[in-house]
Amino acid sequence: MTTSQPTTFGQQLFFSPESGAWKSLRPDVTGEADDAKRQQILSEAAAAREELKAVLLSSLQMQHVVALAGSGTSLGEINGPSMWTLWDHCVNSNPDTGKDERKPTEQANAVIAEIGYETAVEQENIEALLSRCDAYLQIKKSEQVEKFVSVSKGVILKECSAFLDGADDSKLASHRTFLHRLSRRRVRDSRMKLFTTNYDLCFERAAGKQGLVLLDGFSFTQPRQFDPRFFLYDIVRRPSTGDEVGNPLEGVFHLYKLHGSVNWDQSSSGDIEIKTDPTPETACLIYPAKGKYQQSYVQPHLELISQYLAALREPNTCLIVSGFGFNDDHLSEPIVAAVRTNPHLRLIIVNPSADDLTSRSKENNRYWDALYNLAKQGEDVWLINATFSEFAEMIPDLKSLTPAQRLTRDIKSLVKPT
Known part of the structure; x- marks a missing residue:
C-alpha cells in the first residue's frame, strides 16, 4: 500500500538552479519547540527571501521583460471562472451547488451519449468535451451537438465577462501591483510585453485604475479596430518648451491576448x-478545445503568436510565467525550446503547486518534467511555489530603492563571493 505524498500547496517556496533545491520563504515554525532550531529556520528563510529578491531585481533590469499569464491569474480573490466552473455551467442544470448535488441537463446527457464521451476516463473537462464535439461534427452533422456547442460558447463568454460586473476594484489589487511594478522600466529598456490566454478584462481594468497605458494592437480612434502596426507605436511626452525631443512615457506596456477577448x-x-457585448457567433475567441493549435494560425491570433515566438528568441530576456499550467502545446513547446536554445533567457515560473507538479512526475505533463530537469541541470530556470497575488507582492519596486540602496546593490553585484 502506497502512501500519498504530502502536498506543499499554499506554502511559499522557490527553487534555485544554483543550489538545486527548494527553499522555504515563509515557513511555519509554530510547532517547533526548539528555540535555536526555530531561529535557524527563520534565518534561512530570511536569507532565501533576500536571494529571491536579488534574482527578481536583476530580472527586472534585463533588456526585455516578458510575462505569460494563464487562467490562474484570474482565480483567487477576483473569483474568475476555472475550467471546472465552465464545465459546471455548460453541463449541469444546477451549477454552483456543490459536487455532490450536480445534475447534468437532459441536453448535455444526450450529447455526451451521442458523441461517446466517457466522463469516467476523460473526467469533467470542458476542453475535452468541446474537442470531442468538434471532432464529431467533422464527420457527422448533428443539430443537437451543434446547439450544445453554441450554447456552451455563450455560457463561456458570459462567465468570463460577468464576474467583473460590479466587482470591487480592491479585488484587482494583485493585477494592479503586478502591472505597476513590471511596467516601471528604465528608458533604455524595451516595454514590458504581457501575453495572456485569458479572455477576461482583468488586466485592462487594472491598468486603467492604475493609470497605465496599454498598447493592444487596436487603433486609438472609434471604432477601435485591430491592426498589428499599432504594436510598433510608442507614446512619448513632448516638453512644453517647443523642443522636438520627447521622452518615453512611463507606465506603458504591450498586451497580447493570445486566445482573444470577451x-x-x-x-x-x-x-x-x-x-461591449459581442455575440457567441461573432466573438473573436479561441474557445477551449484541443484545436486551439490550429485556430492560432488564423488572424488575429497568428499575429499574436508570431509576436510571442519572436519575444522568446530575443537576447537578454526574462520570461515570467504565472497562472499557466503548461497544458497548451502551442505555447509550452516554444518555452522549452527557448530555454534550450536561447542562452540569454531567464525563465521564472510561478505556480501555487509548482513543487507538487515537479515532484510527482506521473501526475504532471512532460513540460513540467522538462523544465524542472533543465533547472536541476543549472539552466537559468527558477520555480516559485506561490499564488499570483503572493508573487505580485514579491516583485521589487525598482524606484523604491534609495540611492544608497542602489549603490549597495551595485557593489554587491561586483563583489565575488570568496
Whole structure:
C-alpha cells in the first residue's frame, strides 16, 4: 500500500538552479519547540527571501521583460471562472451547488451519449468535451451537438465577462501591483510585453485604475479596430518648451491576448473591433478545445503568436510565467525550446503547486518534467511555489530603492563571493 505524498500547496517556496533545491520563504515554525532550531529556520528563510529578491531585481533590469499569464491569474480573490466552473455551467442544470448535488441537463446527457464521451476516463473537462464535439461534427452533422456547442460558447463568454460586473476594484489589487511594478522600466529598456490566454478584462481594468497605458494592437480612434502596426507605436511626452525631443512615457506596456477577448467582435468581412457585448457567433475567441493549435494560425491570433515566438528568441530576456499550467502545446513547446536554445533567457515560473507538479512526475505533463530537469541541470530556470497575488507582492519596486540602496546593490553585484 502506497502512501500519498504530502502536498506543499499554499506554502511559499522557490527553487534555485544554483543550489538545486527548494527553499522555504515563509515557513511555519509554530510547532517547533526548539528555540535555536526555530531561529535557524527563520534565518534561512530570511536569507532565501533576500536571494529571491536579488534574482527578481536583476530580472527586472534585463533588456526585455516578458510575462505569460494563464487562467490562474484570474482565480483567487477576483473569483474568475476555472475550467471546472465552465464545465459546471455548460453541463449541469444546477451549477454552483456543490459536487455532490450536480445534475447534468437532459441536453448535455444526450450529447455526451451521442458523441461517446466517457466522463469516467476523460473526467469533467470542458476542453475535452468541446474537442470531442468538434471532432464529431467533422464527420457527422448533428443539430443537437451543434446547439450544445453554441450554447456552451455563450455560457463561456458570459462567465468570463460577468464576474467583473460590479466587482470591487480592491479585488484587482494583485493585477494592479503586478502591472505597476513590471511596467516601471528604465528608458533604455524595451516595454514590458504581457501575453495572456485569458479572455477576461482583468488586466485592462487594472491598468486603467492604475493609470497605465496599454498598447493592444487596436487603433486609438472609434471604432477601435485591430491592426498589428499599432504594436510598433510608442507614446512619448513632448516638453512644453517647443523642443522636438520627447521622452518615453512611463507606465506603458504591450498586451497580447493570445486566445482573444470577451470584447473582440469579428465582422463578416474579417474586421475585428472592440465592442461591449459581442455575440457567441461573432466573438473573436479561441474557445477551449484541443484545436486551439490550429485556430492560432488564423488572424488575429497568428499575429499574436508570431509576436510571442519572436519575444522568446530575443537576447537578454526574462520570461515570467504565472497562472499557466503548461497544458497548451502551442505555447509550452516554444518555452522549452527557448530555454534550450536561447542562452540569454531567464525563465521564472510561478505556480501555487509548482513543487507538487515537479515532484510527482506521473501526475504532471512532460513540460513540467522538462523544465524542472533543465533547472536541476543549472539552466537559468527558477520555480516559485506561490499564488499570483503572493508573487505580485514579491516583485521589487525598482524606484523604491534609495540611492544608497542602489549603490549597495551595485557593489554587491561586483563583489565575488570568496
